[in-house]
Amino acid sequence: MALADITGGTRNEEGIAAALPRLAGRFGARFQTGAAIRAQHAHTTTYIPAQLPDGVVFVENADEVKAVVSLCAELKVPVIPFGTGSSLEGQVNAPNGGISIDFSNMKRVLEVNAEDLDCTVEPGITREELNVYLRDTGLFFPIDPGANASIGGMTSTRASGTNAVRYGTMKDNVLAVTAVTATGEEIRTARRARKSSAGYDLTRLFVGAEGTLGVLTSITLRLQGIPSVIAGGICGFPTLKDACNAVIMTIQLGIPVARIELVNTLQIKACNAYSGLTLPEQPTLFVEFHGNEDSVRLQSEEFGAIAAECGGGTFQWSADAEERAKLWKARHNVYWSAKALRPGWEAIATDVCVPISRLADCVAETEVDIEEHGLLAPIVGHAGDGNFHVSLVFDDKDPAHVTEVEAFVGRLNARALAMDGTCTGEHGIGQGKQAFLPGELGGTVQLMRQIKQALDPDNILNPGKIFSTLSGN
Incomplete structure (x- = not known):
């Protein structure tokens, strides 16, 4: 660009x-x-x-x-x-x-209302810092975009991440903000009530505005109780489409999965090399369930049956915190593991999101596109809500290679829009996605x-x- x-x-x-x-x-x-x-x-x-x-x-x-x-x-x-x-x-x-x-330097937790399951924080606190602060209350903030991002930045980009399939995105978890407008005035968009019909929903206007409408000074967040049992595991599949079909069936049957992450073969290879894992190199789902002992066991059994129906192997799950942490750390490090596939090259992570029923088609067509154009591009996805990422590893010193990457990003976004999806499920528009916004929203961009x-x-x-x-x- x-x-x-x-x-x-x-x-x-x-x-x-x-x-x-x-x-x-x-x-x-x-x-x-x-x-x-x-x-x-x-x-x-x-x-x-x-x-x-x-x-x-x-x-x-x-x-x-x-x-x-x-x-x-x-x-x-x-x-x-x-x-x-x-x-x-x-x-x-x-x-x-x-x-x-x-x-x-603005990282204070201004207020925690444990009885109401909410808190108010300054924008500089990161999600990990907030959850450390909340730990003794029995509550946690569930949005996990992977990076240890600031709450202000997550609000401004309408972030989501691995837990969004169960807990929603930032738009679902921000109750109110205070923001300084272009005149230097500080405004408050809402109170702490869980619902309101009082005029325009200005909170949602500022969530995802990327700092273009005001500078956030505080954010009031919805919290969740820490589950008594957290269990998760992995399951491999013969093809990426088989894995996607398992995701679709899981969501359509209403199984309350907390996280269901899609990782393709190349990304598994990268994770094994970078994070010291020994996973079979095949399309894989990383899955997690939250609840009590009985509900987690039932959900895991139901998912295992779906996986088997879609051609998957045995669903290996565990409630052991150390085992889960190792797997999810590898998942969160996919950007760095992708870069390590070709030392000296750069990597960019791009994302699209489609209706869950079109996920398998979109991912399969994207894999074909990558192979036909000889690109090095692992795929991961927050598959439970139809959102997936392609990490493009490329020679940033070669203009022709950069042009190939830009062309792929254009095709990927066109493919998602053709399936009634969006050019960005969670990264935001910023500068990099501006070219695709008119194709998604048409004249609505002028209203913006x-x-x-x-x-x-x-x-x-x-x-x-x-x-x-x-x-x-």
């Missing part, structure tokens, strides 16, 4: 020059302009070139966020929220320069632009994300 395709407007040299000394005066050592710090806040795990901010401010509370945004609004300087930098579609890039707001224009007329909030400008296609 050419740099010209991912700009968010024009650079305001005068405003940026005025902002830097004022921020330095206000924040002192917590405002940094060094090249290394700025580069860390623009890194991207795609082939999109990094676009550095002009400065990074490490905020510590909501009042400081309001101060930064108010100053940048006055000078018409972009602000780019930054959590942990684990987003996959260039969401933290600064195409017009500006100020990166780093939330690593109108909302952006109404809330951020000077285009200072994370410009160049979701759509490149405030007009056009």
Whole structure:
């Protein structure tokens, strides 16, 4: 993708020059302009070139966020929220320069309401840090995108992950947010009640907005009780389509599986080499059930019967925490294991999502596409909700190879859209998926632009994300 395709407007040299000394005066050592710090806040795990901010401010509370945004609004300087930098579609890039707001010092748990199964946190806390904090309450936050992402970043990209088939995505688990708008005002989108008919559902508007409508300062989350028994295991299949059919039957029969992950043969090979496993090199499902001893045993037996009907081998399951942790750690490390298949090459992870009934077709056609074009591209998927990922390993120094990868991503997205799916199940649009959004939503993209224009007329909030400008296609 050419740099010209991912700009968010024009650079305001005068405003940026005025902002830097004022921020330095206000924040002192917590405002940094060094090249290394700025580069860390623009890194991207795609082939999109990094676009550095002009400065990074490490905020510590909501009042400081309001101060930064108010100053940048006055000078018409972009602000780019930054959590942990684990987003996959260039969401933290600064195409017009500006100020990166780093939330690593805003990690407080503001409130836990154990009786109501909810909590309110600052945006910089990561999901693992939150669950460590909650452990003694008997509650946990279930959304697990793999990376130890910040809650603010997960909210902004409408993240999901391995547990989404049972617990939903961020849109299902965020009850309310507070956010600083483009005027520097902090707003609250909802109360803690589990349902409301009070006007527009602004919470859902901010969940998935990628920081383009406001900068989050707190998030109120739905929590779950920690299951008394967690059991999981693996099952191999002759073909990827057989494995997908087992997933489809499991979901259609209403078995309350907590996680059901699809891993193709090449990715199993990579996991064995990188994570020290000895799994049979064949399409495999990683499955997990949550409940009590009786329900977990029943669910495992029902899944085993489905797997056998679809040609799978014996479903090997266990409630041993250490055994499960080793398997899921390997699953979470698939990006790094894919990169290790060809040292010196880069890797990008792209995702699509289709209706569950079309999953087998979409994955099978994608495997054929990969083979016909000679690509190195393992497949994994949160198969229970029709979402799967392709990790493309490529020579980023070879323009022809980069072009081949871009062409494959285009075909993959077209295939998903043709099956009434989406170009991204959980990574978000950012910069990398912008070309596919009009094909998915048509004129609705212009409505999004109108909302952006109404809330951020000077285009200072994370410009160049979701759509490149405030007009056009």
